[in-house]
Amino acid sequence: MDIGTAAQGGVEIVRACPNVGGGRLRHILFAVDGEVGPSADVRPSADRAARIVGRARVLESLRGHLADGGGVLLTGPSGIGKTTLLDEVAAATQGRVLRATSAENERWIPGTALADLLAQVPSTAVADLPEPQRRAVEGVLSGERVDPQGSPALRMAWHSLLLGLAADAPVLVLLDDVQWIDATSADILAYAARRLPGSAVRVVVAGRVEEPTDLAEDADGADPRPVPPALLAPRPLLRLPVPPLTADDLAELFDAYGLPARTAVAIHADSEGNPYLALTLAGAFSERTGLRAPAPLPPGVAALVHERLAGVAPRVRQTLLMCALATRPTIRLLLRAGRADARHDIRHAVQAGLVVTDEENIRFTPPAAASIVAELADAEQRVQAHRQLAEAVTFDDQRDRHLALASAAPDAQVARSLVVAAETAIRRGSRDLAAELYLLAADRAPADLASQRLDWLVAATEAAANAGLPEQANRAARALLAAEARPLQRVRVRMAVIHLAGQGLGGMREMFAAAIADAGDDAASQALLFLWQSWAAMVAADSDKAIADAERAVELARQVGDHNTEALAAAAIALQFRVIGRPDSWSALGAALALPAPDVDGWTHLSPRYIGTRFAIFDDRLDDARSDLLDMLALVEHGAAEELVHVLRSLSEVSVGLGRCQDALNYADRALRIAGEARMSPGPCWHASAEAELAGGNVARAQFLAERGIRASEQESDGVFVRRHLHVLGQALLRSGQPAQAVAALRRVAESEPTGGNPSILRWHGDLVIGLVNTGELDDADRVLSQARATIDGRPHTDGVSARLDRAEANLLVARGDSDAAIALLDRATAAFVALSQPLEVGKTYLTRAKIERLRRRFAPARAALDAAAEVFQSAHARPWADQTEQMRSRLDGSDTAPPTALPLTTGESRITELVVEGATNREIADRLFVSVKTVEATLTRLYRKLGIRSRTQLIRLLRDQA
Numbered sequence: 001m002d003i004g005t006a007a008q009g010g011v012e013i014v015r016a017c018p019n020v021g022g023g024r025l026r027h028i029l030f031a032v033d034g035e036v037g038p039s040a041d042v043r044p045s046a047d048r049a050a051r052i053v054g055r056a057r058v059l060e061s062l063r064g065h066l067a068d069g070g071g072v073l074l075t076g077p078s079g080i081g082k083t084t085l086l087d088e089v090a091a092a093t094q095g096r097v098l099r100a101t102s103a104e105n106e107r108w109i110p111g112t113a114l115a116d117l118l119a120q121v122p123s124t125a126v127a128d129l130p131e132p133q134r135r136a137v138e139g140v141l142s143g144e145r146v147d148p149q150g151s152p153a154l155r156m157a158w159h160s161l162l163l164g165l166a167a168d169a170p171v172l173v174l175l176d177d178v179q180w181i182d183a184t185s186a187d188i189l190a191y192a193a194r195r196l197p198g199s200a201v202r203v204v205v206a207g208r209v210e211e212p213t214d215l216a217e218d219a220d221g222a223d224p225r226p227v228p229p230a231l232l233a234p235r236p237l238l239r240l241p242v243p244p245l246t247a248d249d250l251a252e253l254f255d256a257y258g259l260p261a262r263t264a265v266a267i268h269a270d271s272e273g274n275p276y277l278a279l280t281l282a283g284a285f286s287e288r289t290g291l292r293a294p295a296p297l298p299p300g301v302a303a304l305v306h307e308r309l310a311g312v313a314p315r316v317r318q319t320l321l322m323c324a325l326a327t328r329p330t331i332r333l334l335l336r337a338g339r340a341d342a343r344h345d346i347r348h349a350v351q352a353g354l355v356v357t358d359e360e361n362i363r364f365t366p367p368a369a370a371s372i373v374a375e376l377a378d379a380e381q382r383v384q385a386h387r388q389l390a391e392a393v394t395f396d397d398q399r400d401r402h403l404a405l406a407s408a409a410p411d412a413q414v415a416r417s418l419v420v421a422a423e424t425a426i427r428r429g430s431r432d433l434a435a436e437l438y439l440l441a442a443d444r445a446p447a448d449l450a451s452q453r454l455d456w457l458v459a460a461t462e463a464a465a466n467a468g469l470p471e472q473a474n475r476a477a478r479a480l481l482a483a484e485a486r487p488l489q490r491v492r493v494r495m496a497v498i499h500l501a502g503q504g505l506g507g508m509r510e511m512f513a514a515a516i517a518d519a520g521d522d523a524a525s526q527a528l529l530f531l532w533q534s535w536a537a538m539v540a541a542d543s544d545k546a547i548a549d550a551e552r553a554v555e556l557a558r559q560v561g562d563h564n565t566e567a568l569a570a571a572a573i574a575l576q577f578r579v580i581g582r583p584d585s586w587s588a589l590g591a592a593l594a595l596p597a598p599d600v601d602g603w604t605h606l607s608p609r610y611i612g613t614r615f616a617i618f619d620d621r622l623d624d625a626r627s628d629l630l631d632m633l634a635l636v637e638h639g640a641a642e643e644l645v646h647v648l649r650s651l652s653e654v655s656v657g658l659g660r661c662q663d664a665l666n667y668a669d670r671a672l673r674i675a676g677e678a679r680m681s682p683g684p685c686w687h688a689s690a691e692a693e694l695a696g697g698n699v700a701r702a703q704f705l706a707e708r709g710i711r712a713s714e715q716e717s718d719g720v721f722v723r724r725h726l727h728v729l730g731q732a733l734l735r736s737g738q739p740a741q742a743v744a745a746l747r748r749v750a751e752s753e754p755t756g757g758n759p760s761i762l763r764w765h766g767d768l769v770i771g772l773v774n775t776g777e778l779d780d781a782d783r784v785l786s787q788a789r790a791t792i793d794g795r796p797h798t799d800g801v802s803a804r805l806d807r808a809e810a811n812l813l814v815a816r817g818d819s820d821a822a823i824a825l826l827d828r829a830t831a832a833f834v835a836l837s838q839p840l841e842v843g844k845t846y847l848t849r850a851k852i853e854r855l856r857r858r859f860a861p862a863r864a865a866l867d868a869a870a871e872v873f874q875s876a877h878a879r880p881w882a883d884q885t886e887q888m889r890s891r892l893d894g895s896d897t898a899p900p901t902a903l904p905l906t907t908g909e910s911r912i913t914e915l916v917v918e919g920a921t922n923r924e925i926a927d928r929l930f931v932s933v934k935t936v937e938a939t940l941t942r943l944y945r946k947l948g949i950r951s952r953t954q955l956i957r958l959l960r961d962q963a
Contacts, residue, residue, distance in 0.1 A: 052088060054249035054275075055081065059088060061240060066172075066202045071193065071233025074206035076242035078308060078353035079276025082206040085242065086174045089204060095170035102180040104311065111146030113175070113185035114158065121161055128164065133157035146184055159192040166200035178207035178229045179351075186227035196234035203233040208351040244273025247676060251708060254282060261683070261712030262502070265676045270366040272356045280304055281366060305369045308352045309376070319345035320354065321377050324370035325385050325405070327398055327433050329362040336392035337385075383407075397421035397430070401437055410446040418444065419456060426463065426601060429638025435464035435472050442479065454480060458489050458496075465496040466602040466640035468678035473497055490518040491525040495532050502642075502681035504716035505536035512536070527556035527565045534572050535606070541719030541752070543576045550576070564598040571608040578615060581758045581791065589615055602640030604632060605647065613650065618760050619797035620836045622657045629654060641678035645671045649688040659839035659876035661696025668692040683713040683721040690728045694735070695840060699880050703732035723749050727764045734767060735884070739774035739908065740929050746771055750784070759788045759801045766808035773811045775931050776908035776939035781812050800841075803832035807845055814852050815906045817946060822852055843872035843881060847888065854892055862892055905943075912939050916952060917959050 052059065062072055062085060074082045083101075090097045100116040118126075118140055126137050136153035140146055146154070165171045175181065175189070193203060209229045230237055245253075247268040254264040259282060271278040280300045309317060319339050323329035323346075334342035346362060349355045354369055355362050364370045374382065383406045390402035400421040404414055422437035438460035445453040457480040464473035477493040494515040498508045512533065519525035534549035553569035556562075570592035577585035592608035604610055610632065616625035629651045636644045648671035655664035668688040675685045686709040693702035709725035726749045733742035746768040750757070759765050765788035772781035788805055792798040806829040810822035826849045833841040846869035853862035866889050873882040905913060915925045922940075926933045940952070949955055 052084065053253050054243075054245040055085065055088075058085065058240065058242060061238070062089060062204070063092070065236075065238040065240075066204070069198070069202070070236040070238065071203040071205065072238045072240055073209075073230055073233060074204065074240050074242055075209050077274065077351055078208055079274045079304075080242045080244065080353075081275050082242050083176055084275075086176055086204060086206055090172065090174060093170070093172045095172060095200075096165055097172045097174065099174040099176070100185075101176040102178060102182070104180045107180045107182050110182055110184035111140055111154075111188075112182050114146075114154070114188055115140050117173070118158075118161075121165070125161055125164055129157055129160060133160065137161075151188075155188050155191040158188050159195055162192055162196065162201045163199060169200075171201045173201065173203045175203070175205045175232060176207070178205050178232065179209055180207075181229075181232075183227065186232060190227050190231040193232055193234045197236075199234075201234065205229050205232045208353075244271075245275055245278065246273060247672075248704070248708075249273075250278055251682075253278075255711070260715045261708060262504075262679070262681055262716070265682045266679050269676050269679070270368075272363070272365045274353060274365060277301075277304065277353065277365060301366060301368060302372060305354070305366075305372045308354050309373065312348050312352050312354070315341065316345045316348045317373070317376075320349055320373045321381065321385050322389065323355065323362050323364070324373040325382065325402075326389055326393075327401065327430070327436070331357070331360050331362070333389070333392055337388045338392075395424075395428075397424045397433060397437065401433065401440065404440050404444060408443070411444055412446050412449055415441045415444040415446075415449060415452075415456075419452075422456075422459070422463070431463045431467035431602075431640060432469055432472075435460050435467055435469060435476070438463060439472065439476055442476070450483075454483060454485050454489055457483075458492050461493040461496040462601070465499040466642070468500070468641055468680065470500050470679070473500060487519055487522040487525040488528070491515050491528055494518065495528060498532060500679075502716070503539055503683055503713065503718040503721065504681060505532075505539050508536070523556045524560045524562055527553050527560065527562055527569075530556065531565050531569050531572070534569065538572065538576065539716075539718050539720060541723070543580050547573055547576045563596045564600050567592060567595040567598040567608055568600070568603065568606055570595060571606060571611040574608070575611050575614065578618065579758060579761060580755070581795075583795070586615070602643055604636050604639060604643040610647075610650075617650065617654060617657075620657075620800035620838070621797070622654050623837060626651070626654045626658065641674050642680060645675045645678070645680060645685060648674070649684055652688045652692050656691055656695045656840070657838055659872070659878070661692070661840075661877045661879070664692040665689075665696055681712070681716055681718070683709050683716065683718055683725070686712065687721055687724050687728065690725070690732075694728065694731055694880065696876070696878050697880065699732050699735045702728060703736065706732060719752065723752055723762060727762060727767070730764065730767055730771065734771055734774075735880070739771045740931065743768065743771040743775055743777075757791075759792055759805070760795070760798055763801065763804055766804040769805075769808035770811050773808075773815050773906065774908045775929060775935070776815075776906075776912060777931060777935050778812060778815055778938075778942075781808075785809055785812065799832045800836050800838065803829040803836075803841065803845075806832075807848055810848060810852065814855065815908075819852055819856050823849065826852070839872050839876050840878055840881065843869045843876070843878070843885075846872065847881075847885060850888055850892070854888075859892060863889075866892065909939060909943055912936060913943070913955065913959055916940075917956055 062074075065072055066089070074085060076082055086099070090099065098117050098120045100113045102113050106112045118137055126134060126141075129137065132153045133156055136151055137157050140154065162171060162173070178186075196203070207229055230239070245268075247265060250268045250271075250273065251261060251264040254267070259267075263282075267278050267281045270281055309320075312320075319334060319342055322334055322337055322339060326333055331342050331346065334346075339345065346355060346357055350357060353365065355364050357363070364373075377385070386402040386406040390399045390406070393399050393402065400417050404418055407414075418437045418441035422434040422441065425431070425434035425437060438456045442453045442456045442460065445456070457476045460476035461473050461480065464470075464476060473496055477497050480493045481490060494511055498505065498511050498515075501508050512529075515525075515529050515532075519529050530549045530553035534546045534553060537543075537546035537549060550569040550572040554566050554573070557564075557566035557569065570588070574585055574588035574592050577588045582588075589608070589612055593612060595608065597609065598607055609628070613625050613628045613632070616622070616628065629647055632647050633644075633651065636647055648667045652664045652667035652671065655661070655667060668685065668691075672682075672685040672689055674680075675682060686705045690702045690705035690709060693699070693705065706725045706729035710722055710729065713719075713721040713725060726745050730742045730746035730749070733739070733745060746764050749762070749764045750768065753762075757764070765784055769781045769785050772778070772784065785805060785808060789802075792801050806825040810825045810829075813819070813822040813825070826845055830842055830845045830849075833839075833845060846865045850862045850865035850869065853859070853865060866885055870882060870885045870889075872878075873885060911929060912925055915928060920928070922933050922936045925936045929936075940955070943955065944950055947955070947958060949958060
């Protein structure tokens with residue numbers, strides 16, 4: 001949950017269908033038009049292939065290599081989409097396609113794959129073979145037993161058939177699931193492949209293989225197959241690993257299913273981007289926040305995991321049991337626990353799609369697979385594995401966990417040792433381990449520790465919530481609420497469960513109502529409850545309620561001496577005072593900072609200190625803010641995910657302001673990764689990423705992230721970040737030359753802030769003014785500008801806000817013909833931004849100056865301004881701004897040769913005049929530009945006056961003369 005910021009709408013889907021060879025399910029990702037139901041045709045047409053989600057680049061490489069001649073080896077774990085790529089290549093092929101799919105239970109039948117391929121060859125081609133070869137082929141087709149050692153006649157027959165077919169039309173051979181291909185077929189196919197280079201035969205081989213060594217083996221541990229898959233395709237060979245889908249791909253994909261954005265992020269984390277697994281999880285997904293009974297593992301997911309486990313050797317399953325029982329499995333831990341073949345075993349598990357690894361750390365995909373692996377082992381195996389792991393781990397808290405799990409008997413000494421271990425785990429940042437240890441302590445507590453058991457359940461719930469573990473938090477909370485717990489204990493566990501909702505606090509009304517009933521007239525419980533209600537109101541952008549609830553929390557907390565709740569509530573009051581523009585916000589912050597610092601695990605981002613850093617950002621004291629945030633980062637590096645994410649997010653924001661674009665991108669990427677792993681609301685991190693992309697990445701991606709962020713924030717009723725994403729969207733649209741759409745987005749921000757907003761916090765006002773100028777709505781631009789200036793008049797620390805408004809007003813003055821006054825405002829804005837050490841704002845101001853000087857046909861000053869802007873942007877690694885500067889330079893260079901009577905039109909005027917030349921009426925122009933007819937008429941009247949003409953006919957003639 002983030003409240004330390006301003007409080008101020010063709011689909012691509014996944015379908016499943018039976019695989020032709022073997023009956024296994026496969027997942028196809030493609031674009032579809034219209035409504036899709038269970039009976040929809042799932043085979044994509046060739047013209048849709050380029051739009052397969054997340055696979056366009058792989059397809060391009062695959063097709064390009066085949067066009068040049070040779071073979072391709074597609075590799076990747078089960079379910080990654082290799083079969084889908086074969087489908088797409090086959091659908092787009094102009095020629096003959098021969099395809100075979102191997103199956104595990106057929107790999108010991110000699111010639112199975114070859115028989116499938118020969119069955120697709122025309123009988124006339126077989127009849128033309130020499131007699132020995134023809135008889136050998138007919139024997140295979142009639143089901144006669146094939147010599148396991150192969151047959152010279154079959155080898156030559158297959159090679160001759162391929163060359164004969166290729167003489168009439170190109171031939172494409174597709175071999176799927178080659179990890180199960182029988183040895184006889186592999187030998188014959190490899191013989192032909194060695195002799196195909198330079199022919200019109202192309203071969204694509206796909207399977208769960210690892211290059212350069214094929215590690216596939218049967219479940220009994222047999223030796224690897226003698227013919228490596230790479231030899232089944234002709235040279236030159238392209239080895240093409242199929243990558244997992246990105247989080248962006250899945251989020252876009254799951255929009256079609258109506259899944260919440262946070263769900264898409266969680267599914268990506270659980271599936272590691274594997275499309276087969278992602279769809280299985282999506283189809284069975286159930287939201288798991290709130291106090292609900294544990295959801296059973298979805299049958300589809302369980303069946304998938306069981307199928308994959310059945311495909312690996314018993315030795316691999318034993319190694320996976322060790323991984324399943326460990327808190328953080330690693331190769332090193334497995335080796336210490338006596339699994340000498342750990343690396344080999346884990347490679348097999350990766351191929352089977354059960355785990356992913358970076359060559360050291362190991363993670364199950366999905367995480368629930370660990371539970372299945374553990375459940376398949378008997379009690380004796382689990383106990384033995386825990387004892388081995390207890391000897392192998394390096395931390396005492398982990399050893400205590402394994403020893404406790406080796407015996408379920410109640411034991412007071414064991415329970416107390418587990419609590420000590422849990423406290424140690426929290427100090428070193430292992431909240432997931434701490435939550436489990438507290439739960440174990442509660443489970444092992446005998447009857448005489450009933451009171452302490454309740455405290456441990458509260459601690460387990462809060463640690464699990466901080467670690468983003470809903471099932472463990474719910475388990476501990478249910479156990480606590482089923483007992484005779486005190487009101488404060490009950491309210492604390494309910495608030496911990498609410499914490500899991502992140503920005504979606506608006507959907508937790510039922511939980512809040514239950515907490516109110518639990519609190520009764522207990523002042524300590526009420527204080528905590530009012531604090532949480534204040535935070536929920538902040539997220540919903542209801543500042544008045546947020547302030548009232550926080551003030552009540554302060555009052556109650558003082559009564560009971562709860563300094564933590566008092567400090568956090570006081571910080572909330574100060575922030576909301578600043579949001580609504582109260583002049584006493586600084587004194588409120590001072591009062592919050594004067595209180596003892598709250599000692600609450602995981603809440604740094606809601607503390608007075610953090611809110612003070614947000615004030616520094618609002619005040620444009622960015623160097624101070626960065627220094628404070630870096631100090632905080634050192635403190636929260638091993639803290640809860642949420643506090644770490646929001647410190648990183650603020651660091652990204654500050655880095656943008658200071659012109660440290662690469663830092664901004666790095667901080668935002670890191671925050672996004674951690675938030676995804678912790679199942680946090682994606683909206684705040686998408687906003688940080690979008691802002692960083694605007695500054696130093698890619699404007700189109702910034703727009704994409706902003707649009708996703710709007711949807712995600714609306715799903716969680718997060719008014720704060722709906723507005724912030726709309727602002728980024730407006731900026732991106734302005735940068736991409738879509739002023740009308742930008743104005744629409746920015747007006748949504750303005751309409752959601754009935755008081756006009758606080759320009760020192762969410763700084764959309766200047767951008768809206770520029771957009772309105774570009775669409776010719778000058779009076780509206782003037783009104784927005786005047787209101788913003790009135791809001792900040794007389795307030796401290798507003799130099800940066802005023803400078804942005806100066807730059808916006810310069811655009812307005814130019815549109816009204818007063819370029820001298822505009823240049824004077826830009827001089828003032830530049831000086832302010834230099835003083836505030838905000839290089840990107842300096843560069844943007846230079847760009848505005850260059851545009852104005854170009855309109856005045858003062859090319860030397862315009863070029864000087866562009867040179868200054870380029871230097872700033874290059875130093876800051878502000879790639880999109882540097883590109884925009886070069887584009888302006890190109891237009892300026894063209895201006896030198898333009899006739900001296902070229903018309904000095906603004907962007908909005910140019911768009912209207914272009915439509916006038918096309919013959920559009922005022923109403924048609926208004927409809928196409930999303931403006932009013934009155935705006936079009938006012939713009940044309942102003943143009944007539946500026947150009948010394950009186951009619952539309954004269955304007956058209958003048959414009960055509962300038963063409």
